[in-house]
Amino acid sequence: MVEVAGSVGGVLSPVLQVAQWLAAPIWRPFKYLYNYTTNFKNLEAEVDKLKNTREEVERKIIAAKRNVEVIYENVEKWQDSAQEMIDKAEQLIKEKEQFIREKANNPRCFKGLCSNFIIHYKQSRKAFKLKRDDIDPLLQQEGELSPVSYQTNPPDIWLRSSENYLAFESRNSTVKNVWDALNDENVFMIGVYGMGGLGKTTLVEQIGRKAVKDKLFEDIVFVEVSKSPDVKKIQTTIANKLGLKFENESEMANKLYSRMKDKNILLILDNIWEPLGLERIVGIPCGADRGKNKLLFTTRNEDVLKTMGSTNNFGMGFLNDDEAWALFTKMAGNDIQTRELCSLSKNICKECNGLPIIICAIAKTLKNTSYESDWRLVLKELKEPSPTEFSRFLEVEYKNIALSYKYLKDDELKEIFLISSLMENNASISDLLRHVLCLNILKGANLTMEDA
Template sequence: MEIVTAFIKEFVEPLMVPVKKHLGYMISCTKYVRDMSIKMRELNVARQGVEDHLKWNTRTRLKNSVQVRKWLEDVGQINEKVENISNNINNVGSCFNLKDRHMLGKKVSSLIEDIDSAKTQHSLIDWTNYPIPLGKVDSMMIPTSIRLSHHNDFQSRIPTFIEALKALGPNHKSHMIALWGMGGVGKTTMMQMIKRAVKEKKMFNFIVEAVVGEKTEPHDIQEAVANYLGIELKENTQPARAEKLRESFEAISDGGKNKFLIILDDVWQSVDMEDIGLSPLPNQGVNFKVLMTSRNRDVCTKMGVETNSILNVKILTEEESQGFFRQFVELSNDVDPELNKIGEDIVSKCCGLPIAIKTMVCTLRNKSKDAWNDALSRLEHHDIHNVVPKVFEMSYDNLQGQETKSIFLLCGLFPEDFDIPTEDLVKYGLGLKLFSRVYTIIQARTRLNACIERLMHTNLLIKSDKVDCVKMHDLVHAFVLDMFSAVDHSSIVSQSTMSGWPESDISVRSCKRISLTCKGMSEFPRDLKFRNLSLLKLMHGDKSLRFPRDFYEEMENLQARCST
C-alpha cells in the first residue's frame, strides 16, 4: 500500500491538476462569467479615467506616454471579446451541454486573466504631464484634402498657394520663401492656409511662428520662438538668448531628423536669423525653412530670399471682388437692381483688397439704400493707398452705442498683434465707467461680450487662437493709433523698447490715457502732472523698475491702472 500511495502522489496527483482545471471550466462556468462581468466593469471605469486624462492632456498640450494608447487599444480588444461572449451566452445550451460549458469556461477564464493583467498595467502607467512644445506638429493629425478656405476661394491665388507649398517641400532648393504684397491684400491669410496645409501633409516636425511687425524688438521675437520650442529664456543679453535658442534648435533637431518651419509674419525690417538661433543658411545640425510675409520686396531680398521665391500676393480680380462681396452680403437676384449696382460700385472702390471688402460688407449688411449711397460717396475720392482707413472710419462711425466704440478704442492700447484678454477689458471698462447701468462684474462681462460681438461682426476685431482673448488686424490697430491723435481721445501709446519716458506732442493737461511698454526704461520721471489721466497701462517693465513715492499724486482723475 505504501508503494501504491507513493505512486499516486508522484504520478497520479500531478495528472489530476489539469483534470480539476478542466472540470472547473464546466462546473464553475456561471461563476466565471459573473466574475468576468464584474472585473470588466471595474476595468471600464479605469479606462474612462485614462480617456479623460488623455483628453485633458491633449487639450492642454501635455505629453502622453506611448503606453497609454497601447493600453487603451488592449482594453478595447478585451472589451470586444467580453461583449461577444455576453451577446452569445444564451447559445451555450443547457447545463447538460458539457462541451459548450467547458469551452465557455475556458474562454472566460482566459479573459479574466487578461483583465487582471490590464488592471496591473493600468497601475504602472506613468503620466509625465510634461508640456508639448507649442511648435510641435501633432503626429496624430488626420490628413484632409488641401483647399483654400470658404470665402477665400480665389482662383487667381491658387497658383501662388501651390508654388509656395512646393517651395517648402524637401526636394526644392529654396531655403526662404516670401509672400509679398500690400497691406490688407491677404498675405497673413494665405500664410495661415499654407501653415495648415504643411501640418496636414506632415512636411515639418516643428512649426515656429513669430509676428515681427513694424516695431517689434529682437527680444520679443526671441521670446516668441522660445515659446514655440517649449523653453524658457532666463538670459538677459540678446547674444546669450540667441545662443540658448541655437542650442535648443540643435538638441530638438536630433541630428537633422526633425524639420523646422520658421514663420515670420509682417516683416517690416530685415531680421537677423542668428538672433533667433539659426544661421542665415541651413547647416547640417538644423534642417529648417523660412516662410515670411512682408509689404516690402526689398526687405525680402535683404533677408536672403531669392527672386524666384518672392511670391507676389496680388489684389483680387474684379470678378473675385464682386463674388467675395456677394458671398458675405447675400444679395438675392430679386433685390432692387439699383442696390445691386451701388454694391458693385462700392466693391470697385475697395480696390480688390479683401479686408476692405469684408469690412464694408459687415458695415452695410441690412442697411438701407441711403446708407449704401452714403458709403459710396464717402469712398469716391479714395484710391488703393488710402481706402482701407476710410473703410475702417465708416465702420467705426456706424457702430451702435458709445460703449462699443469705447471698447474698440480700449483695444488699441494693447500692442500690435496682441492677444487681448477679455477679462482685462472687463476690468478697464468697469474702472473707466464705460458701461451704463452696470453694477456687477457678471453684468460687465455680459455687456462686454455684446460689444465684442458687434466689433467682430463689423470686422474691427477678429478671433484669437487663445481662449478668452480677441485680436486686432495690424491695419485696424494702426487706424486706432491715428485716432488717438484726436483731442477727444488724446493718448500716449508706445510699444517699443525705450530708455526713458516718451516724448509726445500731446499736452499733459489733455492726455487721458497712457499705454507704455517699459522695456529698457531705467526709471520713471518724478514730475508727471497728468491731471486728466483716466487710464495708465504699463507693460513688461524690468523687475528693478520702481515707482517714485509721489508717482500718482498729480493724477487726480485716474480711474484704472495696470502694471505687468
C-alpha cells in the first residue's frame, strides 16, 4: 500500500510542477489586467518624483554654469535619460486617458471586450515595466549625482578670437619670426619690442591664440607685468592659471619651479619695463631643466631683453599708409564713406603717424560723429604744435593720445578715466566704483554701488 502511494505521489509531483509552470504565464496577463489602475497610479507617482529630482538637478547645473564650472558627463547623461523617460511615461499616460475617453463615448458590449482586454493588458504591462526597469533605477542613481560639477580655469578673455585683429604686411614678418622661434627647440626666450602703442600686446595675443589652436603647448599663461612689477602677484597669476595652490607665500617660487620643470608651457610676460629674476625670484626654470617651456616677452626697451638673456628679439615699427588707413576705416565705421568726410578722415589718419593706439583712439572717438565740423576740429588740433610739456620722441604721440581724453563726453567720464589711470592694470571694477563714490564724482543723493 505504501509502495502504491509512493508510486502515485511520484506520478503526481511532476504533474503539479508542470501545472505550476503553466499557471505563471497564464496568470501574468490577468495580473496586468487586474492591476491596470494600480500600475498607472504607481507610474504617475514615480514620474512626479523623477520630474522633481530632475528639476532639482537642473537648478544645481544652472548655478554651476553661472559659476563657470564644468558639468560632469554622467550628470548630463542622467538628465537626458530622465527627460526621455518622462516623455515616454507622459505619452503612455496620455494614450491611456485617450483610450478611456473613446471607450466612454462609444460603449460596446461583447463585440468590443476582447480588443479592450488586449489594449488594457498592453498598456498595463508597459506602465509596470517602464516604472520598474527605467524610472526606478534613475531615481536610485540620484545619490551619485552630487556634486554635479567641478571647477576649472576658464579660458582667458584674450584667447577669444579677436575680430579687430588685422594681419598687416609689416607685422607678418614679426609674426613669422616669433612663430618659428616658438617651434625651435633650441630657443627658450623670445622678445617683441617697440614703443608704446604699436600693438605688441595684440600681436603676441594673436600668436598665443594660434598656439592654442595648433596645440603647440600644454598650457599657455598670459601675465601683465607693468612698470612696477609685483612679484607675488605675478607668481599668483601664473599659479592660478596652472591650477597650483599655495599654503604660504614662502613656497611660491619652489612650487612654481616644480610645476613648470621639464614641461611644455608657454609663458607670455607682457609689458616688461625692467629685468626680472625669473628663476630665483619668480620660480621659472631657466636652465637645463626648463624642458620645452618658452618665455615670450613684450617690452619697450630691447636692452631689457638682452639683460635677461633673450637673443631672439624682434622689433615692431609704425604702420605704413595703407595699413593705417585700413585700421582707421575698420575702427571708424561707415561714416567716413561719405564724400564730405572721406578726405578729412584720410588727413586725420595721416596725422596719426601710423601708430595703432592713436589710430584706434581717434577713429573710435569719431565713429558716431557725422558732423563735418567735428572732424575739422579734430584735424586742426592734430596739426597744432605739440605742447612743451611732452619731451623727446614721444611728445607727438602723447599729445595725440590726450586728444581722445579731451573728447570724452563729460567731466564725470574724464575724472573716472583719470582715477582708472592711477589704479593698477588688473584692478577690479568694484574698486574703481568705491573710489568714484568716495570722491562724489557720480552726482546723486544716497547713491548705492548698484546704482553706480
